[in-house]
Amino acid sequence: MKYYYLIIILLFTITTAHSQASNDHIFPASAAAKPYIDFDSKGFVIEGKRTFLVSAGLEYARIPHELWYDRLLRIKRAGFNCIEIYTIWNFHEEKEGKFNFTGDRDLGKFLDLVKQLNMYAIVRVGPYYCAEWDNGGYPIWLKFKKGVSVREDNKPFEQYVDRFFDHLLPVVFNRQINKGGAVVLVQLENEHPKGWGTAMPNGYFTHLQSKALHMGLQVPYFFSGLHHASDPAGDGKLDDAKRSNPWFSTEFWSVWYSQYGAKPGDDQLYDRRTWKIIAHGGNGYNYYMAHGGSNFGYTNNDEDAASYDYGAAIGQTGDLRPIYYAFKRAAWFGRSFQSVLENSTDATAKYSNIVTDTAIKVSARTSQVGDIVFLDNPGAKPVKVNVADAALTILPGEIYPLIRNYKLSAGVMINRADARIFAIADQQNTTTIILDAEQGEPLSLHLTTNGDAVNTTSSALKIDGHKVDLNMPMPAIDKPLEFNFTAGKQTIRILVMNREWTDRTFITEAAGQRFIISGANYVADVSKQVRQIKLTTEDPLVGAKANKILVYTDKEAIALNVPAIKLRAQPDSIMLNNWEAKAALAGNGTAGWLKSTHPQPMGADADVTPDAWYKTILNIPSTGKYTLQVNGGGRGQAYVDGKPAVKWQLNDNEVSFNLKKGRHTFTVFAAHDGRDKLAAYLGPIDKVDSKGIFGNALIKKGGPFITELGNWFFTKAAKKDDVKNGPPTFDTSAYKKYKIGNDVFNLKEGFAWFHTTIPQQVPGTSKIKLLFKSVDENATIFINGKQVAHHDGWNQPFDVDITDATTLKKPIDLSIFIENYSNEGGIDQPVKINAIGDAQAITGWQLKGGPGNPFADTGWAKLAGKSTAMPCFYRSTFTVNAAKKPTFIWRIDPKNLGHGSIWVNGHDLGRYPEKLDMKSLYIPECWLKDGLNQVVIYDEDGKHPDDVKIVTEPGAGRLIKTLTATIKD
CATH class of the missing domain: 2.60.120.260 (Galactose-binding domain-like)
Known part of the structure; x- marks a missing residue:
């Protein structure tokens, strides 16, 4: 039961109890790293600055390395300043002793990209990962090592962990922030039932700690995780006098791995749960997942297939969902006011009477540089309240922040902001405040300056000596409103937008200069050379429309010349024909097969695929129905003298079928749909979730037994x-x-x-x-x-x-x-x-793992005839215009096939059938060629690909534009 409940219950309840109720402490940095990454009970300090960590969980292992930069940039554009990753063991040591840190496995290059984008990294080095990944990340070969008991104080297990760490940890530790890299936190182990935070219940934890410190771990670290939950803030009681470190959630589950795409209400639900963290003293969070990606090859566990979309903010194909923009708003607020949020105490009592309506719950944080009051409407209807001179509407589920006495800069203070602040952005000598309000809502912003302020824009901005007031209802707008004043050498710019505009506002950097770009659905690369700024934007192909785009430098606002949108219709589908076929490895010959007395589990021959063939000889004394008993896991298809005999679920441990008297060649094809992720499993790894057939094989006339x-x-x-x-x-x-x-x-x-x-x-x-x-x-x-x-x-x-x-x-x-x-x-x-009692033992088994070579040129013939029960390869070609914009997102639909894998141009897209609502498999655009492309399918059930087609995902397609503008020096 625990094995199955953990998929649902452990992740939602148990781990939360471990991390929150038991231990959520963090080991401090070494003396060498403390100047670069440090903390106290109120927050993180990175390179001497109070820093609110807004982290995005993704796995480089689920993204082609050609798309790493694209996905990281999308995350950065949403206001995230940190990335959290697993370093999955069987991704880097798939075959024993053969370590791979190149190409899609080049962890060093990935972490260097994170640093290049001026972001931080939290690295979870394992050796266990979970992650809905095949075998929880353990290499298959580990199952065949004598005496290995995982996640325990077990010398054989620690020996293999140490060997992996000898290759992995230098890649990570050489990129710690004090060594010029991006890594600010490290997690040892993951979701271990016995130890979270700084708890070290046994010698296994001590061993991991000793190994990591010996290898050069210097940044702060912890065990297993911190505050894993779908609503990490819970009842909002995050302050803890006993905790010496910040409150941080390493797994804030945003949506879930059983979902593809956005569903109505996701953005409001997880937006509220994020603001609960901000409002109650949390010092950061990591969304698991911010981008899910794909289970390429054979990496999926038994709950997934190719897609790990997760319903995430950034979809499997890189598309942006409504939740992306909700996360962006919270991220920029948290980072804009990190000087408060990373150094605050509870001030709820001080502001408890700021509103009188009991439908609104009040919480507040106070610090040396200012206060933030949060008005929380947990109800399903909007609530109107009066705050000072502003009549505010708190939306259903909204947590509305009010700023009090905030030190904006050396010479300017926000005395009171009774309006939503989207972000504050410093741009050279200009500080920009972005307000967010809908038509009719109050714009109530009150500032003071050290010296006299000078109004440089609108009469709506009232200035009286040291006092600057904006107090007006939000008008209807077709572009942001701009108000400016100067205080000494500093310019304060106030940009006023509605939600539609803040969703389409991005704060970017280029050539050491900061730009605010408004009006684009997404801004990708931004570059600046001399007086020219160049930017790449994206719009969704579905519902795309021409938008005004404005670029705000520190000196001016530039309206870009946006060309009219010219859309090409997305193709409905591309049918595949001219199929060729060849039989997969079907047991002909036994050269190179693993021989044994009893059948061995899949992987015993070092094969890592989810397919295997078994062969032996049966001597049957009389004709009749017989029952075969053998331990197993996965799906099985038996052949007698080369002809299909029976299919069964191998974990049923027995199957009955008819046999004639005499000597027969008996062949079993075994396949599985992913190994269990082994959540919370401790113990002998050879005793759990074996696949194929294994152990004593018996046969007896009659049955089932x-x-x-x-x-x-x-x-x-x-x-x-x-x-x-x-x-x-x-x-x-x-x-x-x-x-x-x-x-x-x-x-x-x-x-x-x-x-x-x-x-x-x-x-x-x-x-x-x-x-x-x-x-x-x-x-x-x-x-x-x-x-x-x-x-x-x-x-x-x-x-x-x-x-x-x-x-x-x-x-x-x-x-x-x-x-x-x-x-x-x-x-x-x-x-x-x-x-079954006494029965004939079947001995003399041979094993051969894998489907065979899908790319071998020999054996192919034009597809003909009907589908068979024999595993089979199929191949065809299709043509796409992969170079021309707009970008269509292509997928392959394995309609009416059985179980198997698909390769496009030699790249393994992963397993089918899908278990999510999206049944087609994503083809990463970097793997497509402009023109002719090859597809190879391996169908374990031998079903013909007559209905397979290439399709687009309309909601993920995007229009890409490159825009330029001339700016002032």
């Missing part, structure tokens, strides 16, 4: 020692009905008895085997009141034999005493009876 036990009951026990007294007498007045998979402990430690009755067996049965897939977490087994077995650890299969002939002649009382020590507990998986 495995049945599932039902009619379960449970009763609570008081203490662990109750097991010594044996199971209490079964009485339905004391026992309650139990459903396999349910938690009986309410996420807490506890003990319980579970009971069912094993039916009387068929006369002559000499042996049955009880099959336990998983119990949570320790189990003691009793037969008719007598203890017969004990097992420690959840999610580890184990068996119990019953061989007493007298016992088998009657119904049997089966009792299980379960000890639960963390989170949910009970019987995770169905308990089954195996009554």
Whole structure:
């Protein structure tokens, strides 16, 4: 149960409890790094400046390296100043001892790009990652190393971790901020059940710490994570006198991995949850994910396929969703007022009477440089309140910030801002305040200066000596309003916009100069040479319209000449034809196959794909129905003498089919759809989530022989020692009905008895085997009141034999005493009876992993005939105009195919069928050629690609324009 609940419950509840209630402390920087990255209980200090960390989670492993810059720039343009990443082990050491830090795996280049963009990096080095990634990031070869117990104080495991860290950590540590790089925080381990923050419960944690420090870790670090939740601020009580470091969330789950694209309300929901952090003393956050990306190759776990879109702010294809613009508003506010937010204490009591309407909740932060008051409307309707001389409307769910006594610069103070401030941007000797208001809302901004102020623009800006006041209703606008005044040598510019304009406003830099660009849906590259500024903008192809674009330098506002939009219709689809086909590796010949007495799990031959072939010989004494029993995981297709015989789910552990008397070549094709991410799993890695077929293989005439036990009951026990007294007498007045998979402990430690009755067996049965897939977490087994077995650890299969002939002649009382020590507990998986008894052992197995070479030129022929049950390769070509703008986003739709993989121009797009609403697979534009492109499909079910087509994603397409303007020196 824990194994499955953790996918949902652990990530939403349990990890939050670990990080918030248990330990959210951070180890401080070394003396060498402290001048560059430091903190106290009120906030982060980076290079001597109080810094609000607005971080975006993404994985370089899920993005082609040609698109790293594009995705990072989109994040930067949304106001983020930090990136958070995993350094996934099996991405860099897929084959044992062969480390790869080149191309898409060039972590150093990625971190250098982050630095080039003047952003920071939080690096989560593992060795466990989760991340809905195949095997949680563990290399497959690790499963075949003797004695390896993961995430524990286990010398073999630590030995392999150390070898990986010897290659990984120098790449990261050479790029710490004190060494001129981007890295400001490091996370060791990830979501470990026993230790978060600075908790170090055992030698495994000590070992990781010692290794990292020995290798040169100098920036602050922590274990497992901080405040993981979909609403990290919770009830808003973030101040903690016992915490010596800032409050930070390393995983603020923005949407979820089960969603593709935006759904209505996402932006409002996560916007509010972000502002709760800002309003209640949080010092930063990291959205997981800000950009999801793709599971290329065989990297998906069993919950995903090719897409890891996550419903994120930046979509799988780089498109921008409404939530992107919500995140941008919060980010720029947090960074604009970081001098307050990173050095504040609670001032709610001071401002509790600022409004009288009890529908509005008030919180406030105070610091040496000013105060911020937050008006929170948690309701579903707008609320109007009066604040000083402003009648404000607080929207449903909105947290509205008011600025008080804020030191804007050396000579200017914002005494009161009763209007939304989108951002404050310093531009040489000009400081720009951007206000955000809708028509009719108040523009109430009141400042004072050290010397007399001079109005340089509008009469609406009232100046009286040292006092500067803007107090007017927001008019209808077709472009931002601009008000300017000077105070000494400094210019203060006030730009007034509505939400439509602030969404389309970007604060950028080029050639050491800052620019504010308004009117574009997205601004990509900006460059400046002498007196010319050049910028690239994007507009969505769906609903694109010509917008005014204004560039604000420190001296002027420039209206750009924006050409009329000329759209080309997006193609509906490109049908593929002229298909060629060839059989995939189907077991012909055994050269290079792994030979063994019993079948070995997939990966035993060092193959890392989700496909494998098994071969052996069957000697059948008489014709009839036979049952094959063998442990397994994934999907199976059996062939007898080369002809399809039967398909089954391998984890059923048995399958029945007809066989004729004689000697037969028996072949099994095994495939899986991703390995489990092993969330919170501790223990022997060879005991969990093996794929293919493995262990003793038996065959017997008749069957099936495995049945599932039902009619379960449970009763609570008081203490662990109750097991010594044996199971209490079964009485339905004391026992309650139990459903396999349910938690009986309410996420807490506890003990319980579970009971069912094993039916009387068929006369002559000499042996049955009880099959336990998983119990949570320790189990003691009793037969008719007598203890017969004990097992420690959840999610580890184990068996119990019953061989007493007298016992088998009657119904049997089966009792299980379960000890639960963390989170949910009970019987995770169905308990089954195996009554196969004596059966013929099948030995002499051979294994060959992988589908074969999809790019080999031999064996191809024109596709003909009907689909077969044999795995097959197909290839075709298609033509696109990949160089011409606008940019269409191309996908491939594997309609009516089975399970498999797709390559375009040699690049593996990932696995299908998709598990999200978007069923087609994204083709990164950097992998397309202008003109002829090749597609290769490997379909494990042998289904023909008659209906496969290339399609566009209309909502992701964009129009790209390059604009220039002349500016003043």
